[in-house]
Amino acid sequence: MSRITEAHLRAIYDSRGNPTVEARLATDAGVVAAAGAPSGASTSTHEVVAFPTGGVPAALAVFERSVRAKIVGASVDDQAAIDRALHEVDGTPDFSRIGGNTATAVSVATAIASAFERKVPLWKRLLRPGLVGPRFPAICGNCLNGGKHAWGGPDIQEFIAYSTAPDPADSIRAALEVHHRLGAKLHARFPTIALGRGDEGGWVAPLGNVEALELLVATCAEVRDALHLPVHPGIDLAATEFFRDGQYVYKEQTLSPEGQLGFVTSLVDRYELKFVEDPFEDNDYDHVAAFTRAVGGKVTVVGDDLYATSLARVREGVERRATNAALIKVNQVGTLTDTLATVDYVRAQGLANVSSHRSGEVPDAWLAHLAVAFGSLGLKCGLLGGERVAKLNELLRIGAPAGS
């Protein structure tokens, strides 16, 4: 049983060019492991605080002052003990003293170090009960960006190619094909406008919500025909972001919660959406439950901001039959142990889980291992940009290890 001999935290940059933290651990078996923590833009009100007051410099200072001493000497195999130590040294319910991103980086680096020592890939180290080998997630590839991830785009945050072929090489290829063809269509439609890409690598164009959806739907249909692979339209509304004074305020319309229920249900019926995330603000279990009653038989209804990966919130969601899937993001809760508790509960209750990136990502690949280890129905990771491609490429490596 080897122990952590060195623990360091450094400032690095995320894909938005904002500072975040990376943890680096060394063990007395000579292993060195590092992990960086990503950051969200459309954060849930229920997730832990990414950095203490004062940001990354304050996170580094509190690490030096109090966290390192708790970590050095601990067994690298005892994930639960290290995560408990992080909670103890923090002492708040939301990691606001040491920062949820510090906890995430240390927690994930611990698991990576332990996997190295056991000479197994990270996904095997974290494989959940009931799973025997790798089962690959669908790719939930964000092709068009809106909301908080794009300037000048639709209000709906993400227009997703939900690519469900069982072989990761096929699912990645189909999702990328949607992204490429969508780009070509946008260039043809706006020949004189400079198009951009948003925080998650999806296109940004001056489109209304329904217009954007129509483009996505048509492109998915084209790619299904061309490649003979299953790829379907999906959306993450991140509806909290445009919920004001009890109403959903789009550029084109303002809807009451009842109106929103009718609108999103009509989008599902009309466009055959197969994946819908956060159609209501992040406290509204009742309307999302009504939505799931209406479409849950044919649609993956995902709670992200609604649950914030919190076991207590997912429990409430299960009791109220709110969704049939939960999004999983380690830095919404801060440690792998908390994440695993939520994943195991979700799995035991027969809900699907979807492992997810954040909009401000680091170029690490560990998320791909988590998606496989958790038996995730989907891996939400974006399609373009080195920090997104790093996860896709890692999934390919897991799917076809060198020499196989």
Ligand code: 2PG
């Ligand atoms: C989401 C995420 C990732 P953010 O809402 O699902 O796509 O966005 O990281 O900004 O919270």
Ligand code: MG
């Ligand atoms: Mg979301």
